[in-house]
Amino acid sequence: DAGVIQSPRHEVTEMGQEVTLRCKPISGHDYLFWYRQTMMRGLELLIYFNNNVPIDDSGMPEDRFSAKMPNASFSTLKIQPSEPRDSAVYFCASRGLAGGPNSYNEQFFGPGTRLTVL
Amino acid sequence: RKEVEQDPGPFNVPEGATVAFNCTYSNSASQSFFWYRQDCRKEPKLLMSVYSSGNEDGRFTAQLNRASQYISLLIRDSKLSDSATYLCVVTTYGNKLVFGAGTILRVKS
Numbered sequence: 001d002a003g004v005i006q007s008p009r010h011e012v013t014e015m016g017q018e019v020t021l022r023c024k025p026i027s028g029h030d031y032l033f034w035y036r037q038t039m040m041r042g043l044e045l046l047i048y049f050n051n052n053v054p055i056d057d058s059g060m061p062e063d064r065f066s067a068k069m070p071n072a073s074f075s076t077l078k079i080q081p082s083e084p085r086d087s088a089v090y091f092c093a094s095r096g097l098a099g100g101p102n103s104y105n106e107q108f109f110g111p112g113t114r115l116t117v118l
Numbered sequence: 119r120k121e122v123e124q125d126p127g128p129f130n131v132p133e134g135a136t137v138a139f140n141c142t143y144s145n146s147a148s149q150s151f152f153w154y155r156q157d158c159r160k161e162p163k164l165l166m167s168v169y170s171s172g173n174e175d176g177r178f179t180a181q182l183n184r185a186s187q188y189i190s191l192l193i194r195d196s197k198l199s200d201s202a203t204y205l206c207v208v209t210t211y212g213n214k215l216v217f218g219a220g221t222i223l224r225v226k227s
Contacts (some may be wrong), residue, residue, distance in 0.1 A: 002150035031213060043162065043205070043217040056214065093163055095213075107215060 002026075004110035006092050012116045018080040021113045024073055025094030031109060034067055034077050035091040042092070049075065082117045089114050121216050124206050128222035135196045139221045141189040143204030151182050153191050154205040156220065162205055165191075196225045206213055 005024040033048040047057040072103040130143035168180040206218035
């Protein structure tokens with residue numbers, strides 16, 4: 001299994017530009033999560049999907065951020081317009097079907113996209 | 119107050135040492151507890167789950183005290199390869215992981 005795949009691995013852009021991050025979850029996993037990691041705030045959950053439907057987007061910092069999951073094998077996180085404070089590592093993770101609402105299956109993280117906004 | 123708090127370290131220890139990390143969480147409704155490991159510039163990976171009865175995996179022992187809302191990780195006979203950031207993680211309802219800021223461990227020869 002190839003694991004969670006993210007692209008690009010590195011992105012450098014200028015303030016005001018649109019940025020699109022991509023994620024391919026592990027085949028068969030029905031939960032997908034987007035996280036952001038910075039030195040100041042650590043690892044934060046932005047949004048997660050179940051069966052391609054957004055379940056909780058309370059972590060999305062503001063309207064400049066949007067995420068979609070058009071099918072079970074692909075998700076995007078878009079920032080428009082980007083700002084220097086968006087510079088961070090963005091991780092995508094996926095998880096298989098849990099045994100119930102209170103059970104847990106391991107989340108597998110992708111290698112991350114290191115975003116720098118100048 | 120942060121939902122999950124850890125001593126950031128760094129902990130600098132010699133090979134073969136025993137080292138312990140602590141973590142506290144603020145939400146008494148937290149249901150599941152984990153330690154993740156993150157190597158420099160890599161993604162987090164699950165190290166072990168933490169149960170009230172305590173659990174051990176080789177050189178690693180994890181403990182949970184629900185009354186004190188406290189989680190620990192003990193590493194015995196430290197190896198150079200144990201050098202990493204250790205993240206304390208809790209969930210309140212199945213799907214959402216809340217991460218601590220991490221504790222840095224450096225094992226030196």
